[in-house]
Amino acid sequence: MPSDAPTDAPTDATTDATTDAPTSEYRSLLEVEQSQLRAELTELGFDDGRTGLDYDANFADTSQVTAERGEAEALAGQLKETLEEVANAIGRLDAGTYGTCESCGVAVSPARLEAMPSARFCIEHANRP
Numbered sequence: 807m808p809s810d811a812p813t814d815a816p817t818d819a820t821t822d823a824t825t826d827a828p829t830s831e832y833r834s835l836l837e838v839e840q841s842q843l844r845a846e847l848t849e850l851g852f853d854d855g856r857t858g859l860d861y862d863a864n865f866a867d868t869s870q871v872t873a874e875r876g877e878a879e880a881l882a883g884q885l886k887e888t889l890e891e892v893a894n895a896i897g898r899l900d901a902g903t904y905g906t907c908e909s910c911g912v913a914v915s916p917a918r919l920e921a922m923p924s925a926r927f928c929i930e931h932a933n934r935p
């Protein structure tokens with residue numbers, strides 16, 4: 807008697823890799839960005855509590871120094887804003903709301919998040935939330 811027992815035990819190794827959203831990846835991206843921003847602010851002399859490079863008082867009123875200080879302040883302002891965005895994104899990671907558009911709530915595309923980990927809006931609302 808031919809044994810036609812269907813020995814089709816499905817041995818497909820169901821890779822139950824927990825589909826862990828790569829939030830840890832974004833977190834490290836954000837942390838790298840955060841430390842870079844802080845380093846740049848430190849370099850400009852605008853890290854915590856300081857308000858700029860210590861310009862020599864004797865030259866403080868030359869127009870060149872004034873211009874340089876103005877540029878540094880503008881740059882530092884931008885860096886601080888970006889730093890806030892990054893801190894905000896890390897906060898959203900902690901809260902579990904990271905990666906969704908703050909305007910419409912859709913998931914922001916991973917490509918966009920990789921390019922800009924602190925993105926708060928989907929591509930559609932990026933320019934006008």
Ligand SMILES: [Zn+2]
Binds near residue numbers: 907912
């Ligand atoms: Zn949106």
